[in-house]
Amino acid sequence: MKVSIVGAGIAGLSLAWALRKRGVDVALFEAGAIPNPISSSFDEHRITRHSYGSMPGYGALMPSAFATYDQLWADLGATHYLPTGMVYVSRTDDEWYARGAVELDRLGVSHRQLGRDEIASRLPMLRGDGIIGAFEAGGSGMLFAQRIVTDLARWVGENGVELHPHTRVSEVDPEAGTLVADGVRHDADVVVVAAGAWLPSLLPETADRLVPSRQLLLYLEPPAALAKAWSEAPIIVDQGAGHGAYVLPPRGGTRLKIGDHVFTRRGHGDDDRIGTDEDVAAVLGAANAIFAGFGDYTILERKVCYYTVSADESFAVEPIGGAGWLLSACSGHGFKLGPLIASGLADAIVGARDAAGVPDWAAGR
Numbered sequence: 032m033k034v035s036i037v038g039a040g041i042a043g044l045s046l047a048w049a050l051r052k053r054g055v056d057v058a059l060f061e062a063g064a065i066p067n068p069i070s071s072s073f074d075e076h077r078i079t080r081h082s083y084g085s086m087p088g089y090g091a092l093m094p095s096a097f098a099t100y101d102q103l104w105a106d107l108g109a110t111h112y113l114p115t116g117m118v119y120v121s122r123t124d125d126e127w128y129a130r131g132a133v134e135l136d137r138l139g140v141s142h143r144q145l146g147r148d149e150i151a152s153r154l155p156m157l158r159g160d161g162i163i164g165a166f167e168a169g170g171s172g173m174l175f176a177q178r179i180v181t182d183l184a185r186w187v188g189e190n191g192v193e194l195h196p197h198t199r200v201s202e203v204d205p206e207a208g209t210l211v212a213d214g215v216r217h218d219a220d221v222v223v224v225a226a227g228a229w230l231p232s233l234l235p236e237t238a239d240r241l242v243p244s245r246q247l248l249l250y251l252e253p254p255a256a257l258a259k260a261w262s263e264a265p266i267i268v269d270q271g272a273g274h275g276a277y278v279l280p281p282r283g284g285t286r287l288k289i290g291d292h293v294f295t296r297r298g299h300g301d302d303d304r305i306g307t308d309e310d311v312a313a314v315l316g317a318a319n320a321i322f323a324g325f326g327d328y329t330i331l332e333r334k335v336c337y338y339t340v341s342a343d344e345s346f347a348v349e350p351i352g353g354a355g356w357l358l359s360a361c362s363g364h365g366f367k368l369g370p371l372i373a374s375g376l377a378d379a380i381v382g383a384r385d386a387a388g389v390p391d392w393a394a395g396r
């Protein structure tokens with residue numbers, strides 16, 4: 032059997048990995064380099080965690096997602112994960128901990144509430160005024176995304192995947208399993224489209240429900256007085272009246288980063304990557320609301336990236352035609368679930384699981 036994959040982000044690369052492990056011949060087509068520095072998967076870090084709050088279906092998948100990453104570390108010969116724990120800070124919702132605790136207990140993940148004194152001594156970088164509750168959960172940390180896709184690219188290349196970097200696919204025929212790239216037709220038994228925020232160009236019929244979203248991240252240099260506290264800090268999620276921010280501390284050779292979980296629902300993977308004042312406004316507002324003395328931080332980089340979002344933030348893994356699949360991570364959990372979802376799709380492609388059940392499973396239903 033031969034499978035062609037369009038797109039070498041975490042979705043396409045981990046599908047190539049999973050298919051090769053199942054003995055399938057794979058050709059991987061990528062418009063840029065492999066890995067591609069402008070793909071959504073290419074960034075210093077991504078968060079992984081067990082708790083999913085309003086999306087319990089994904090919480091239930093997370094133990095398997097962690098186990099799949101363990102298989103990946105074994106194949107790559109390196110672990111690109113740092114367990115840091117996560118602190119959830121609420122400035123609006125005093126029921127957050129009670130709700131989160133129910134899910135974490137169900138998953139067997141440790142958690143505890145943080146008092147004001149501990150917040151002040153351990154997390155001096157936070158503005159204490161306005162915090163109405165905070166709790167810490169285990170089973171979470173950072174995935175070093177760039178290192179993962181770089182090593183995956185090496186692994187698939189060394190393990191027989193036919194790589195086509197700098198090769199933009201202009202057409203797919205999911206009934207025939209074929210595609211056209213640079214004017215050349217490539218045949219396979221199955222074609223999988225894992226095109227991230229470029230998806231509407233290839234499958235325009237998905238454009239109204241899988242919507243590219245331009246997102247902004249700020250990389251920061253903390254003031255020297257806080258360097259030690261930051262170097263030991265957990266990931267922080269801070270929920271306020273005007274923000275839902277996430278902060279990744281500068282650990283494991285990475286830089287401090289802040290983003291805001293608000294979708295712009297505009298843009299396309301081919302759009303510019305220039306972070307304008309308008310782009311940064313929401314994240315700057317969040318940083319000012321969260322960090323004590325934000326004026327003392329240096330902004331190192333305004334990073335623009337694009338991912339697709341769906342109405343309920345679920346993965347779209349769907350058969351298209353008689354010999355094709357769409358594999359689209361949606362929203363901010365595509366990296367942590369990428370290898371697991373790709374492995375499930377690989378099982379369906381080789382007939383090791385019921386293909387009809389894959390869309391609901393991947394959507395966390």
Ligand SMILES: Cc1cc2nc3c(=O)[nH]c(=O)nc-3n(C[C@H](O)[C@H](O)[C@H](O)COP(=O)(O)OP(=O)(O)OC[C@H]3O[C@@H](n4cnc5c(N)ncnc54)[C@H](O)[C@@H]3O)c2cc1C
Pocket residue numbers: 037038039040041042043060061062063067069070071072073076077078079198199200201225226227228229230233246247248290336337338358359360361362363364365366367368
């Ligand atoms: C700001 C931000 C924060 C995030 N935070 C998290 C997080 O904390 N945790 C988490 O799990 N996830 C997070 N995500 C989501 C995660 O990064 C994405 O869901 C995931 O990386 C998407 O992977 P992908 O392979 O689907 O797409 P991409 O990585 O974008 O890869 C798609 C690739 O397809 C290629 N391509 C497209 N069209 C063609 C074509 N026609 N021919 C050839 N090649 C083509 C592109 O060049 C690109 O390289 C975040 C995303 C962003 C933007």
